[in-house]
């Protein structure tokens with residue numbers, strides 16, 4: 001009888017242990033199966049619209065910002081070009097619409113989804129800066145509130161106009177209101193070891209801008225006062 005009781009007690013203990021252990025295993029298996037769906041990261045979508053005349057360097061800049069590397073040549077964009085970067089919960093699309101004359105008529109259709117306009121100019125193309133100015137102001141007229149970042153590209157070239165000249169050629173002083181305007185000199189060619197430090201700074205500024213709520217510029221960031229020409233890319237803006 002004592003042996004019978006001991007066998008019964010052992011059986012109960014084993015049964016309890018078994019029934020506790022296996023549901024956990026089954027639960028774990030279920031969780032493993034469902035984890036991809038439940039752990040999906042939610043991103044907020046943001047868009048940077050990259051515009052500018054053909055040959056200004058839009059594709060080269062998008063490539064440098066999205067890959068952290070530079071490339072030595074780039075084919076003209078016949079329609080669109082885009083790249084994506086992920087930054088602290090933001091999924092940021094860099095969208096270029098080609099800059100040739102026939103594509104410029106479509107630019108304004110892309111303003112409604114944009115959070116920032118990046119307008120790229122070829123600083124060596126002084127014959128067409130007046131055209132860049134016209135296109136820029138036409139755009140701004142259609143998007144009164146969008147923050148604007150102007151990139152005076154190809155600053156690695158000796159013939160590049162400096163920032164005060166670009167500021168004046170593009171009539172940036174005519175931009176009124178509370179729009180946030182930034183003017184920076186850039187180069188999409190390598191400044192050593194295959195990357196552009198300057199464009200990494202641009203990327204950081206854009207990410208910061210997209211994390212901030214909409215609204216007027218802070219800390220006097222509005223309307224850059226470019227007054228002197230100098231050659232260093234590091235001191236401008």
Ligand SMILES: Nc1nc2c(ncn2[C@@H]2O[C@H](COP(=O)(O)OP(=O)(O)OP(=O)(O)O)[C@@H](O)[C@H]2O)c(=O)[nH]1
Nearest residue numbers: 054055056057058059060074076077099154187188
């Ligand atoms: N020296 C120099 N060349 C550059 C720079 N950025 C771009 N380029 C060159 O300029 C040419 C045009 O560059 P893209 O990036 O294709 O210009 P884009 O604005 O995309 O032109 P579209 O697509 O035709 O509207 C290419 O040969 C690039 O290699 C730069 O900062 N410095």
Ligand SMILES: [Mg+2]
Nearest residue numbers: 058059076077
């Ligand atoms: Mg292009």
